[in-house]
Amino acid sequence: MIWAITKVCYRTYHVVMKYAIRLLPFPVPRLLTGPGSVRLLAEEIRQRGHQRVLLVTDRVLMQLGLADGFLESLQRQGVAYVVFDDPQPNPTIENVERGRERYQRERCDGIVAFGGGSPIDCAKVIAARVGNPYRSVRGMKGLFKVWLPIPRLYCVPTTAGTGSETTVAAVITDSISHEKFAINDLRLVPKVAVLDPELMVGLPPHITAATGMDALTHAVEAYIGTMGTGFTDRNAERAVQLIFANLEDAYHNGDNLEARDNMAMASFCAGSAFTRAYVGYVHALAHSLGGLYGTPHGLANAIILPYVLEFCRRGAEVKLAQLARVGGLATGTESNEALFWRFVDKVKELNRTMQIPTCIKELQQQDIPLIARRALKEAHPEYPVPTIMTLQECGELLVRLLP
Ligand SMILES: NC(=O)c1ccc[n+]([C@@H]2O[C@H](COP(=O)([O-])OP(=O)(O)OC[C@H]3O[C@@H](n4cnc5c(N)ncnc54)[C@H](O)[C@@H]3O)[C@@H](O)[C@H]2O)c1
Ligand SMILES: [Fe+2]
Incomplete structure (x- = not known):
């Protein structure tokens, strides 16, 4: 009962913020590209x-x-x-x-x-x-x-x-x-x-991979969250298209200027999206892990992203399926559910190709309660996540990230 009321409070906060944020005059930097x-x-x-x-x-x-x-x-x-x-x-x-x-x-x-x-x-x-x-x-x-x-x-x-x-x-x-x-x-x-x-061009492949996956996480979390607008959705979609088309090239051929250029723009677009529509549990967990173990931010995001997407399926299925279509993953008229899983598989495949592991190697069982508490303290009520997580669910997710 108390949890149900808490969730209503979080959702009310998200609705208020969604409209309040539209009124804010977000500055846009002058771009030299x-x-x-x-x-x-x-x-x-x-x-x-x-x-x-x-x-x-x-x-x-x-x-x-x-x-x-x-x-x-x-x-x-x-x-x-x-x-x-x-x-x-x-x-x-x-x-x-x-x-x-x-x-x-x-x-x-x-x-x-x-x-x-x-x-x-x-x-x-x-x-x-x-x-x-x-x-x-x-x-x-x-x-x-x-x-x-x-x-x-x-x-x-x-x-x-x-x-x-x-x-x-x-x-x-x-x-x-x-x-x-x-x-x-x-x-x-x-x-x-x-x-x-x-x-x-000199960015080493493992940093290209981790930072590129950070940009992808920004786009995905801004898109599936509940505070998106037409502007943030368009930016997130463009970022995902550019990342799917260029990240692996930039990883394998670091001196491919076109791939680097497109990744720089993707990162900017994803930033423009999440600065207005926020991030979600992937970032909350990555920050908690980064603070405790110094885990590089992009690497933590890349590893955690598929796990959080699976957790959020019910709340995120429609939007993630749409992102899969925009990102060129649809071949016909697949269901939202099928496209949702295809997107998750695409993330896992990118991680595999770029040698990103499936667990956090520094993570220790006894730290899980602290990491979960800190992550949820960061996320609640601020992050407009598609599905709200309990402390126990957060702990269970972290157990899956153990080496
Ligand atoms: N402010 C925001 O909106 C925002 C968003 C996401 C992440 N972050 C924060 O950003 C930080 C992570 O930044 P990052 O992922 O860009 O990594 P980073 O700045 O920590 O750099 C990682 C490593 O890459 C090296 N490096 C950077 N550019 C290079 C290049 N061109 N060639 C060779 N080596 C290069 C650096 O020297 C460093 O050793 C984290 O603290 C994270 O929390 C901030
Ligand atoms: Fe980030």
Whole structure:
């Protein structure tokens, strides 16, 4: 009885949010796209009057020299820069605080995020802290807590991916409690985003696979959730089409520029969808696992996605069948149920082809209650999931993910 009332409360919340979110003025970043487009960013930055920007990236990318061309173009434009390459995969509160100190000490006046979702999210929260010095990183957790304006943010994703270049979200890890949490605010959407496939040709196959499956999960969760709109559905459909047509190519032939370009656009579209229509249990579980074990975000999503889809079948069958049709998986007039399973099989096949395992290798039986509690705390009531899960069902699902 109490559970039935709780479910009604969650659903009421989803309906209210569905209409409230339509009224929000979601900013859309100005897009620079295509091979070599990162070279245009320096001019944009100069035109907007910046004197010295903080480049937030990571050590691997600095060692690879991926940002060298861009830094030279900044120099040519007469814009000074300071490199901050501390952010680790699953960036932490400490990463953010050190970045904020650096920004203030060096008197920067803008931030360029250059890398995968980790440096991008770190850059977003550095900007939020600079603009809101009296709010802690934890204090901004949740919805709309970045109250004051933040420095201008430019974003160059080098994975495809998180879609963070267009989302209101930034995901940060508390390295003391080993918890991952999201900060969501319209102010966190970058002013300019660069989708340059040339920066992605060196992305190793396993990261191409995991990040591509992250983008697929964004599209799927936004589409089957109950908060979708025509706009988010169209973006999710486009993302799925592009991912089905290009992810395996990008995985097998990393230097295929067309596949990389299409994956960058797919990631952007999926980001545009989920930033308005939210994600679901796959992300809630992936965040819980990422916080506790450091499991890479995309990898966790890829592994969990088929299990959550199976769980959600009753609530998600019609929409997922539609996504299967749009994604080119239908051959005739199959039933929704048949197409639902075909989509799930397609996800499993993609995982198999790209050597993604079917279990979480770090997962330990004794951690399951904690992981389940944290995941459902994140998901309820916020995520507009097609089928609502109990704590026991969440634990049972996690048992299936044990190595
Ligand atoms: N803000 C959002 O909307 C959002 C959405 C989904 C995920 N996330 C977050 O993003 C983070 C994950 O980001 P990610 O999956 O992009 O991975 P990542 O940024 O952690 O990068 C993974 C690894 O790939 C390397 N790498 C990145 N680009 C490369 C390139 N072009 N060539 C070679 N190596 C490269 C990095 O150096 C790193 O070692 C997680 O913290 C996740 O929670 C945020
Ligand atoms: Fe994600």
